[in-house]
Amino acid sequence: MNADKHREAAAPLLPVLYEDNHLLVVLKTPGILSQADDTGEPDMVTLLKDDLKVRYNKPGNVFVGLVHRLDRPVGGVMVFAKTSKAASRLSESVRSRNFEKMYVALVHGMPPKPSATLRHYLSKDAARNIVTVHERPTADAKEAVLDYQVAASHGGLSLVVVRLHTGRPHQIRAQMAHLGCPLVYDRKYGAPPAKGERDLALWSASVGVHHPVSKEWLAFRALPPRNEPWAQFPDEAWRRAESMLAADKGSAW
Template identity: 30%
Template sequence: MTEDVEEFTEDDELYEHHRIVVDKGQSLLRIDRFLMDRLPNASRTKIQAAIDVDSVRVNGNLTKASYKIKPLDVITISLPHPPRETDIKPENIPLTIVFEDDELLVLNKPAGMVVHPAHGNWDGTLVNALVYHFQHLPTSRNGNIRPGLVHRIDKDTSGLMVIAKTEYAMTHLARQFFEHTIERTYNALVWGIPNPPVGTITGFIGRSVRDRKVQTIYDDETKGKWAVTHYRTLEELRYVALVQCKLETGRTHQIRAHLKHIGHPLFNDAMYGGDRILRGNPVGSYKAFVDNAFKLIPRQALHAKSLGFTHPRTRQWLQFDSDLPSDFQAALDKWRKLLDNSQ
């Protein structure tokens, strides 16, 4: 599966592999030549290619192969895979499993849990838990160690995930993701009331040139990958709304970027600007109310609520639904109470 399986086969994150602080006495030298001497088995062509795809930074900034390094420059080299991805520590972390058989399992991931070990998050991840609880889980394509994973959801997004327990299930489920036959709906609490209340958001999603951690929407196919989100407003709550999002594609941060693109960022989504008051006058008792709502759900208000797919062996359609987690429900109820009190 080399295509666009949701957030799994995409190079959606960059992990730091090398950090080099240039010596005080270093003379001016092109960065590609400098790195050839510092990195074993790295050709100049490979280094230039890494620079071209923004994997090399100097003092936190993008650079060019012609840049001449200076004393005390900090050079970082980041790649799309964790530097220790073959070193996964099994951990006895409880899992909320809603379905399991010999081929697969469906679980409800809590908010705050990272799916795969990465720079800064080597422990406490879903993969660490899977390696502990289930032996001989299949790996992904090209030998990368991602036990059982055919898709991912963000650290601070909660909800349903399917995990493959056999190579056959891995291949079959990955094909369903690629062909967009997996049905996934998310519940999102957003700022503002979408108009129209039902619609489809499209565009090419790619990394922002200003912040590589953030995805943005382009109208140029060379800058991103095509993405489609269907949304439906479930409940209007004056300043916010409960929205259902149905994914047709599965790009990195797709819902978060799409909803910001149409002017309705997720409630308390710090990365996409939803962690400040975007509707209503941000003063007095209303400001205190919103601040308290932020405390109830200290993350983006996004939950993977339903998941449907064809079972790899039986070919039976399986459909799963999950309740909103307590933090999401508490914030939603607080907004409902505010609306009731104002009527």
């Protein structure tokens, strides 16, 4: 089922890709937290609860279950649960790796292969909020696996589609930097300085999951807005990226 279904109601606070009694799929704006922390800054869960209360004139508490996270500087598709039962079933899908997550990224340089599977082991320094990549199993490091495919290269940058098999903190950022191809604007992982402050060139472009009640496979897709730095790539490159995102679940690239 495609992700262009909308609920007719009051205009939502955030772009809604799909909504029913169990699921809420929206586009996260870069810079917003996935869930509340001690900074008190805006977060998706709180914003969506407030939005549902207003749109449906609901008194009291509204349930919004966080199913997966995106780093604060990352935008794109996010799936939330509207009931505790849906949250439990969707969380189990994440744990059992039946929850497909695909991204588009702009990286510096050209990866050594046009497509490949990367398998590393990541350890996180929580105090510095940075991840170290290891080639072999290491104490306190967790396995990290992704597939990538280059959709286009232009002006020293590459447009890359990534399918995650694991969901480690900073996984795409760290593994692509380990290849010598840090994400554009990702100074933490070695990107060169750039004028102005911009969000990471990383976007959650596709999420696929079995519906928690009907069990139907749903795929929700949205490309990033065509502003900088994404605007550097022509329509043909984005058509290639779209075809990669639409590839069947589990298919080889």
